[in-house]
Amino acid sequence: MKEINLTQMLNKNKDFLDKLKEESGQNPGQCFQCMKCTGGCPFQFIMDFPPSQIMRMLQDGLVDEVLSSFTIWTCAACATCSTRCPRDLDITRLMDTLRVIAYRKGISGKGKNMHVFYTTFMNSVKNNGRLYEIGLALGLNFGTRNLTQDTDIGLPMFMKGKISVFPHKIKGIDEIRKLYDYAGKIGE
Amino acid sequence: MKVAYYPGCSLSGSAKELDISIKAISGPLGMELVEVPDWNCCGASSAHSTDHFLSFALPARNIIKAEEIGCEELTAPCPACYVRTFLAQKQFNEEPHMKQHLENALGQKFAPSGIKVKNVIEVFIDKLTPAHMKKGLQGLKVVNYYGCALVKPPKTFGFFDDPENPKSLDKIMATCGAESIEWPYKTECCGASLCFTNQDATFKVCRDILQMAQDSGAQAIVVACTLCQGNLDMRQSQVNKKYKTGFHIPVIYFTQLMGLAMGIPADKLGFDKLFVDPRPLLRSLNLI
Numbered sequence: 001m002k003e004i005n006l007t008q009m010l011n012k013n014k015d016f017l018d019k020l021k022e023e024s025g026q027n028p029g030q031c032f033q034c035m036k037c038t039g040g041c042p043f044q045f046i047m048d049f050p051p052s053q054i055m056r057m058l059q060d061g062l063v064d065e066v067l068s069s070f071t072i073w074t075c076a077a078c079a080t081c082s083t084r085c086p087r088d089l090d091i092t093r094l095m096d097t098l099r100v101i102a103y104r105k106g107i108s109g110k111g112k113n114m115h116v117f118y119t120t121f122m123n124s125v126k127n128n129g130r131l132y133e134i135g136l137a138l139g140l141n142f143g144t145r146n147l148t149q150d151t152d153i154g155l156p157m158f159m160k161g162k163i164s165v166f167p168h169k170i171k172g173i174d175e176i177r178k179l180y181d182y183a184g185k186i187g188e
Numbered sequence: 189m190k191v192a193y194y195p196g197c198s199l200s201g202s203a204k205e206l207d208i209s210i211k212a213i214s215g216p217l218g219m220e221l222v223e224v225p226d227w228n229c230c231g232a233s234s235a236h237s238t239d240h241f242l243s244f245a246l247p248a249r250n251i252i253k254a255e256e257i258g259c260e261e262l263t264a265p266c267p268a269c270y271v272r273t274f275l276a277q278k279q280f281n282e283e284p285h286m287k288q289h290l291e292n293a294l295g296q297k298f299a300p301s302g303i304k305v306k307n308v309i310e311v312f313i314d315k316l317t318p319a320h321m322k323k324g325l326q327g328l329k330v331v332n333y334y335g336c337a338l339v340k341p342p343k344t345f346g347f348f349d350d351p352e353n354p355k356s357l358d359k360i361m362a363t364c365g366a367e368s369i370e371w372p373y374k375t376e377c378c379g380a381s382l383c384f385t386n387q388d389a390t391f392k393v394c395r396d397i398l399q400m401a402q403d404s405g406a407q408a409i410v411v412a413c414t415l416c417q418g419n420l421d422m423r424q425s426q427v428n429k430k431y432k433t434g435f436h437i438p439v440i441y442f443t444q445l446m447g448l449a450m451g452i453p454a455d456k457l458g459f460d461k462l463f464v465d466p467r468p469l470l471r472s473l474n475l476i
Binding site: 114140172186 | 197200201202204226227228229231233234235236237238239240241242245246249289290292293294295336337340341342343351352375376377379380381382384385386387388389392393422423425426460461463
């Protein structure tokens with residue numbers, strides 16, 4: 001078993017934890033491990049660490065372990081945890097912020113599919129101002145090397161007029177580009 | 189009254205029937221929908237997982253466009269869009285540094301936003317009265333499925349209903365004459381945000397929801413959320429394939445059933461767009 005010096009870990013990651021508190025507006029230190037979040041989490045069965053354990057890990061400064069966990073990527077953002085937390089912690093917001101930080105640092109860990117999806121999605125909006133579903137599906141399937149995913153529902157969707165063959169570019173695409181450029185500049 | 193309408197990417201694509209049925213019922217309910225000009229994607233759910241500024245700025249641009257039309261209310265029927273739009277307006281008005289960033293990025297100054305952002309249930313619930321009912325949906329037994337995005341977490345999104353046991357759809361269905369069955373999965377998450385990236389997880393929760401609906405004795409699932417609808421209807425065949433189940437449960441938007449109860453012809457309500465065709469069921473009950 002790996003030995004971890006918690007005091008050292010906490011000192012080393014203090015800056016990160018302060019930044020996390022500032023960006024999310026949430027203090028994981030508030031958590032007293034009642035485990036209501038874990039009890040109600042619909043995706044706990046597929047996580048490597050349940051949400052309550054992620055809170056405990058943050059309290060102990062185990063930042064690398066949290067950022068490389070599958071939990072932060074497979075959280076569905078349903079906010080059942082935030083609704084029920086007796087300490088009023090918005091755990092969903094914390095998970096969002098952890099994802100943003102991991103994404104910014106280029107850490108995809110076990111969430112490679114999610115990483116590819118988010119990047120493809122955001123590029124699609126950057127190029128057109130709106131989502132181009134076929135482009136997203138192709139980018140995702142190529143990026144994750146799962147070429148046949150959802151091909152069974154693609155044709156019926158097309159037949160029912162639920163996906164368009166061509167992207168729709170909005171008139172104000174320059175404004176969208178400005179927003180993306182600015183986001184890149186401030187890095188938030 | 190004039191209401192600013194933000195269809196978002198889903199209502200112009202995979203949730204076309206919601207768009208069709210909303211447009212069909214809004215006139216008779218005294219609403220005139222005005223589409224937000226040149227709207228953009230709100231970024232859900234990718235923007236809030238990757239970039240704080242864009243997750244605010246993308247929906248904020250739509251709010252600015254909606255303010256230009258001069259309506260009192262703005263509705264974003266897709267719950268993911270609604271949540272992002274609602275939050276962005278809150279940040280726009282309450283977090284000056286975020287607004288400052290937006291003004292820097294676009295090189296313009298903006299006045300505070302006063303338009304009331306409403307979700308798809310909120311915008312219709314007060315306008316629907318028994319007087320609008322032309323024929324009741326008698327004999328139709330449904331479970332109302334709200335999903336998570338519309339109702340949770342209550343403090344952040346200001347939804348008017350109970351986050352654990354919401355009643356608004358039940359109320360609407362009661363006005364329409366359908367029988368709502370109580371069931372425990374009203375606000376369970378269907379895993380839509382993972383439906384492209386972790387399908388094993390999504391299919392499992394979808395199976396559980398479909399199973400519970402079937403065991404509860406429902407003939408159909410009534411939804412308000414585009415993501416829930418897509419997951420439970422479009423992916424029902426995928427769930428059946430994976431779990432060797434034989435679900436055949438129509439998943440219908442409450443706006444489509446409202447339209448039917450209001451006497452709007454079925455072919456104007458987009459029933460043909462659903463994957464699990466509800467028309468045989470509706471015909472067997474003499475509703476169409």
